[in-house]
Every structure is written in C-alpha cells, then in structure tokens.
Amino acid sequence: MHLAGYAWLQESLKLAGFPLYRPARVQPVTRIEQVGETLAVPPSVAPDPEDLLGHLLFALKHEGISLSILAQALPHISLAALEKELERAPNGIYIRKACFLREAFTHEQVRQHSPVRGQFVPLFDPNLYITMSGERNSRWRVEFNGIGTLAYCAIVERTPEVVALLEYDIVGRAQAFIKGLPADMMDRAIHWAYLHETQNSFAIEKESPSEDKSRKFIQLLRQAHERIPLSEDYLVSLQNATISNPLDMAAAFRHEQNHLASGLQGAAGVTYIPPEPDLCRELMGQLMSLGNDAPMRIDPLVAAGIISFGFVFLHPFMDGNGRLSRFLIHHTLCRAGALGNGLLLPVSVAMKREERLYLETLQLFSRPAREFWDVKWIDQQQYVFKFSGDSAIYRFWDATPAVRFTLEMAKQALEVELRDEMIFLENYDTIVKKVNESYDVRGSDLANLVMMCLANNGTVSKNRRKHYIYSVQEEVFDYIEKITNAVLAEQHAAQKYAGVTDQ
Numbered sequence: 196m197h198l199a200g201y202a203w204l205q206e207s208l209k210l211a212g213f214p215l216y217r218p219a220r221v222q223p224v225t226r227i228e229q230v231g232e233t234l235a236v237p238p239s240v241a242p243d244p245e246d247l248l249g250h251l252l253f254a255l256k257h258e259g260i261s262l263s264i265l266a267q268a269l270p271h272i273s274l275a276a277l278e279k280e281l282e283r284a285p286n287g288i289y290i291r292k293a294c295f296l297r298e299a300f301t302h303e304q305v306r307q308h309s310p311v312r313g314q315f316v317p318l319f320d321p322n323l324y325i326t327m328s329g330e331r332n333s334r335w336r337v338e339f340n341g342i343g344t345l346a347y348c349a350i351v352e353r354t355p356e357v358v359a360l361l362e363y364d365i366v367g368r369a370q371a372f373i374k375g376l377p378a379d380m381m382d383r384a385i386h387w388a389y390l391h392e393t394q395n396s397f398a399i400e401k402e403s404p405s406e407d408k409s410r411k412f413i414q415l416l417r418q419a420h421e422r423i424p425l426s427e428d429y430l431v432s433l434q435n436a437t438i439s440n441p442l443d444m445a446a447a448f449r450h451e452q453n454h455l456a457s458g459l460q461g462a463a464g465v466t467y468i469p470p471e472p473d474l475c476r477e478l479m480g481q482l483m484s485l486g487n488d489a490p491m492r493i494d495p496l497v498a499a500g501i502i503s504f505g506f507v508f509l510h511p512f513m514d515g516n517g518r519l520s521r522f523l524i525h526h527t528l529c530r531a532g533a534l535g536n537g538l539l540l541p542v543s544v545a546m547k548r549e550e551r552l553y554l555e556t557l558q559l560f561s562r563p564a565r566e567f568w569d570v571k572w573i574d575q576q577q578y579v580f581k582f583s584g585d586s587a588i589y590r591f592w593d594a595t596p597a598v599r600f601t602l603e604m605a606k607q608a609l610e611v612e613l614r615d616e617m618i619f620l621e622n623y624d625t626i627v628k629k630v631n632e633s634y635d636v637r638g639s640d641l642a643n644l645v646m647m648c649l650a651n652n653g654t655v656s657k658n659r660r661k662h663y664i665y666s667v668q669e670e671v672f673d674y675i676e677k678i679t680n681a682v683l684a685e686q687h688a689a690q691k692y693a694g695v696t697d698q
Contacts, residue, residue: 197220197221197241197244198218198219198220198221199219199220199221199234199236199241199242199250199253200218200219200234200236200242200250200253200254200257200258201215201218201219201254201258201261201264202215202218202219202220203219203242203250204247204250204251204254204264204268205264207247207250208247208267208268208271210264210267210268210585211267211567211583211584211585211587211588212261212263212264212267212587212588213263213560213563213564213588213593214563216232217229217232217233217234217258218232218233218234219233219234219236219253219254219257219258220233220234220235220236221236221237221238221241222235222236222237223237223238224236224237225237227240227257234257234258236257241253247268247271247272247276248272248276248277248280248293251265251268251269251272251293252280252289252290252293255289255292255293256289259319259320259323259324259352260318260319260324260341260350261350261591262296262341262345262348262350262587262590262591263585263587263588263590263591263592264587265296265300266296266300266585266587266590266591267585267587269293269296269297269300269301270297270300270301272293272297274303274305274306277290277293277294277297277305278305278306278308281294281305281307281308282308285307285308285309285311285312286311286312286313288316291311291316291335291336291337292316292318292335292337294335295318295332295334295335295337296318296345298335299345300345307334311334311335311336312336313336314336315331315336315337315338316336316337316338317337317338317340318337318338318339318340318341319340319341319350321340322353323352323353324350324351324352324353325342325351325352325353325357325493325494325497325598326340326341326342326493327340327341327342327489327492327493328340328492329341329344342485342489342493342497342501342594343481343485343489344481344484346477346478346481346590347478347481347482347485347590347591348590348591349485349501349505349592349594350591350592350593350594350595351497351501351594351595351598352593352595354595354599356599357595357598357599357602360599360602360603360606361494361496361497361602363606365496365540365602365605365606365609366495366496366528366533366534366605368609369534369538369540369605369609369613370533370534370535370538372609372613372614373385373536373538374536376617380617380620380621381536383620384613384616384617384620385536385537385538385539387616387620388538388539388540388541388612388613388616389413389416389417389539390409390413391541391544391612392416392525392539392541392542392543392544393409393412393413393416393543394409395541395543395544395546395547396412396517396518396521396522396543397409397412397518398547399517399521399543399546399547399550399553400517400518405439407439408437408439411436411437412436412437412518414436415433415436415437415522416522416525416539417537419522419525419526419528419529420529420534420537421529422529422530422532423526424487425482425483425486425487425526426483427447427448427479427483430448430483430511430519431445431446431447431448433519433522434512434514434515434519437515437518437519437522438514438515440514443513443514443515445512445513445515448472448475448476448479448511448512449472449475449510449511449512449513450472451472451513452468452471452472452580453468453469453510453512453513454466454467454468454469454570454578454580455467455468455510455561460572461572462570462571462572462578465565465568465570465578466561466562466565467561467562467564467565468564468565468568468570468580468582469508469509469510469589470509470586470589471580471582474586474589475509475510475511476511478509478589478590479509479511482502482505482506482509485498485501485502485505486498486502486523486526486527486530487530489501489502490527490528490530490531490533491530491531491532495527495528495530495531495533496528496533496598496601496602496605497598497601497602498527498531499523499524499527499528499601499605500524500594500597500598500599500600500601500602501594501597501598502523502524502526502527503520503521503523503524503527503597503601504520504556504557504560504594504597504601505592505594505597506519506520506523507520507557508560508561508564508589508592509589521542521543521546524542524601525539525540525542528540540605540608540609540613541608541612541613542601542604542605542608544608544612545603545604545605545607545608545611545612546604548607548611549603549604549607552600553600556596556597556600559596560592560593560597563588564584564588564589567582567583567584567585567588568580568581568582568583568584569581569582569583618686619649622649622679622682622683622686623645623646623649625678625682626645626648626649626675626678626679626682627641627642627645629678630645630671630674630675630678633674634668634671634674636667636671637666637667640663640666640667644659644663644667644671644672644675645675645679647659648675648676648679649679649683652683653676653679653680653683654676655672655675655676659672660672
C-alpha cells in the first residue's frame with residue numbers, strides 16, 4: 196500500500212513532522228474514504244509515485260491544511276512546476292493556495308501568466324477548522340484565516356467533540372449561574388474559587404503553597420480582570436510573583452536551553468525540550484500578539500486553550516511556566532470580557548481531578564517533539580542538546596487536543612466544581628440555621644463541626660468530639676449528625692429524581 200499526500204511528502208522528503216492522525220494510503224477502494232485511522236485512496240485517484248506537486252495538491256484538496264508539512268515541502272517544489280500547473284489551471288483553488296504559501300515561506304515570486312480571477316478563498320475551510328479572519332492576498336485571492344500568522348499558527352479542527360462543547364456555551368452558562376446566585380452566596384462562591392484554584396494549580400506542580408504564596412497567586416488571579424496586555428515585562432513580573440526562590444526569578448525570557456525531566460537519570464530522563472532560546476523569544480512575540488488579539492475574535496475558551504498550552508510548549512522561563520500557563524486561561528477569558536463580577540472558573544481544580552488526562556494532552560505534543568532532539572548527558576544536570584527537526588514543528592501546531600481539554604475542564608469547573616460548592620454552601624447554611632434554632636454553640640466551633648460533618652458524610656468523628664468536649668454539649672454532636680444526614684438524604688433524593696426526570 197503506497198502512501199499519498201502528506202504522508203508521502205513526509206516520507207519521501209524526510210520532513211520533520213509529528214505522526215499523522217489519518218495518513219493517506221492507496222488501497223483497493225472505489226472512492227476516497229476513511230477506513231479506521233487511514234484515508235483510503237483509490238489507485239485511479241492517487242498522484243503518480245514521483246509527482247511531488249501532485250501529492251501536495253492532493254493533500255491540500257483532501258487532507259486539509261498542515262502548515263508544518265507545507266512549510267517544509269513547498270521549498271522543494273520548483274518554480275517551473277508551479278508555473279506550469281498554474282498555466283494549466285490559472286484559477287484553481289489548490290494551486291493558488293500552494294503558490295500563496297510558497298511565496299510566503301520562501302519569499303520567491305511565482306510568475307503568473309495572467310492575473311488570478313474569481314472570489315477570495317479561505318486558506319482554512321471554516322467548515323473544518325476554527326478560523327479567524329485575517330489578511331487577504333489580492334495577488335492569489337487567498338485569505339489567510341488561521342489562528343495566528345504564517346510565522347506562528349495554532350490549528351484547531353472542528354471535531355464533533357469540540358463543536359458540541361462550543362455549542363454548550365460554557366461561558367454563557369457560567370455567567371448566568373453566577374448572576375442567579377444571591378449576592379452573599381456569589382461572594383462566597385467566588386472566594387472559594389480563587390482559593391481552590393490557587394491550591395490546585397500549585398498541587399499540579401507537586402507544591403503546597405505557603406500562606407504568602409497563596410495570597411500572591413490569588414492577587415494575580417484577581418489582576419487578570421484588569422485585562423493588562425501580554426508583554427515580556429508583564430509576564431516576567433507574573434513569573435517573579437509566583438516564584439519564592441529569588442535565584443529562580445527571571446529578568447527576561449530565557450537565554451539558555453530548558454528541558455523537562457522525569458526521575459530517570461541521564462538523557463533517558465529528558466521528557467520534553469522546548470525550542471532553543473532565540474526561536475522561543477521569536478515565537479513568544481507571536482504568541483503574545485495572538486493572546487492580545489484572538490480573545491476578542493474567536494471563542495474565548497478556544498483562545499484560552501491555545502494561549503495556555505502554547506505558552507507551556509514554548510516554556511519561556513526556567514521555572515514557573517506551568518502555573519503561568521494556567522493563569523493565562525483566566526487572563527484570556529478576562530481579556531475577552533467573558534468573566535464579569537470577578538468570576539473565575541476553577542479550571543485547575545478540574546485539571547487536578549483529571550491530572551492524568553492533562554498529562555496525556557501535554558504529551559500529545561511533547562513526546563513527538565522530543566524525538567527531534569539528540570541529548571547527550573555529561574554529568575549531573577549538564578546536557579548537550581542538538582535539534583534535528585525544523586522550526587515548523589513549534590511554529591505550526593495542532594491545538595485541537597489542547598482546546599478540547601480546556602473546554603472540557605471549563606465545563607467541569609462549572610458543572611461539577613462550582614455547583615458542588617454551591618450545594619455544599621446551601622447545605623452548610625441549612626444545618627447551621629437548624630442547630631442555632633435549638634442550641635447555643637460558639638460560631639467558630641459550629642462552623643468547623645458542620646463543615647467536618649458534611650465532609651465526612653454525616654458523621655462527627657470521635658476525635659472531633661473529644662477535641663470539642665469542653666465547649667460543645669454531647670447532644671449537639673448527635674443533633675448535627677441527625678440534621679446533616681437528613682439534609683444529605685433530601686439532597687440525594689432530589690438528585691435521583693432529577694436524574695429520572697431528565698431521561
């Protein structure tokens with residue numbers, strides 16, 4: 196079975212690229228169709244085995260846009276071959292796209308036998324990709340509508356999962372949810388969100404923040420609502436605020452090679468290597484421009500996923516990148532004006548709960564990128580890194596998994612984390628009120644006991660009873676348990692009924 200399209204280009208030209216999700220292969224079929232994880236191509240439709248331009252045009256027509264492969268393949272195609280095909284089909288959509296991209300990537304002009312006519316065509320099919328209106332090239336009558344530029348672009352496919360999550364309107368539902376709460380409940384919910392977002396963002400990094408660290412990070416989260424544009428100085432100030440060791444505080448984006456490592460010793464322990472410093476600084480300029488512009492032009496959660504994961508893949512600092520990447524989700528949503536009234540979606544709480552899925556999503560990029568680095572271990576933390584790939588793998592990346600994960604975590608933050616906290620607060624208020632109607636208990640003691648009882652499924656432990664034995668009457672413990680169990684049973688019955696009626 197011969198390869199076709201992008202897969203053929205990758206193999207025949209030895210291009211640096213990630214494994215294709217749906218490689219095209221020539222198979223005994225009567226039409227182009229997806230068979231399992233392969234795009235099956237009839238022999239009669241497949242380009243000739245050695246037709247470089249033919250395979251590239253086939254890919255553009257049937258496989259969509261892979262800028263990473265196109266940026267590397269197009270310079271291999273001669274101007275003569277392009278001009279000959281252009282003369283044959285002067286207004287052909289795919290040859291126009293190929294010529295437009297080749298000029299952009301090589302800065303060599305393709306000669307036109309006659310001016311291109313017809314309507315402008317989008318580079319990315321809006322039915323297949325999430326797009327952002329961009330510059331129109333009148334010479335080829337092609338509109339670049341990617342999320343970014345031809346120097347840095349994130350590609351997001353409209354998969355069924357992504358489309359369903361976008362149609363759910365997570366941000367709109369979150370806004371309506373908060374607006375529907377009583378004012379005091381809203382304040383308590385938002386306070387909870389800030390505190391737990393902070394704790395879980397540090398927990399993902401296997402850290403337990405001190406009170407001072409927590410306070411600083413909460414201040415950062417609240418600062419996101421100020422919609423400060425992204426810049427190197429601003430990101431440096433944020434990095435400094437999240438780091439406690441003064442030796443790890445950055446003065447600028449990194450000027451040395453960074454890497455991530457597991458517990459294994461030597462080169463085998465290096466799990467990810469971001470772009471070298473000069474490329475990192477160039478692409479960070481592109482990412483910051485995108486972060487300042489895209490949130491107002493595409494769905495803010497799509498933009499948040501791109502900016503957050505794009506940041507962590509570039510890894511511009513030697514430390515603190517993970518926490519900042521999650522902060523950028525909130526910054527992007529606030530920049531878009533999507534979160535008012537100080538609202539915060541506790542996505543890090545959801546991410547911590549789904550930590551394995553978070554790691555798997557990161558690894559979809561980090562693992563194949565690692566394959567293009569030769570690492571030699573000298574001793575201790577000293578390595579020699581040699582990149583054998585192409586900058587295109589960092590410039591043009593498939594952000595579909597990152598966006599899907601961000602949307603899923605935002606939905607979970609709303610539907611599970613925030614709603615569970617609301618239920619907890621409502622139950623807490625009900626129990627405290629009923630106990631206060633029957634007994635006189637010190638406020639702080641009652642608050643602690645009720646929270647502990649709720650967290651322990653309606654039981655006040657023996658240790659807790661002993662701890663409060665001199666300030667709380669014995670019968671109060673039993674009464675708190677009785678009321679709590681009644682409230683939890685009522686809640687369970689309501690949820691069960693709701694589950695039945697929803698079906």
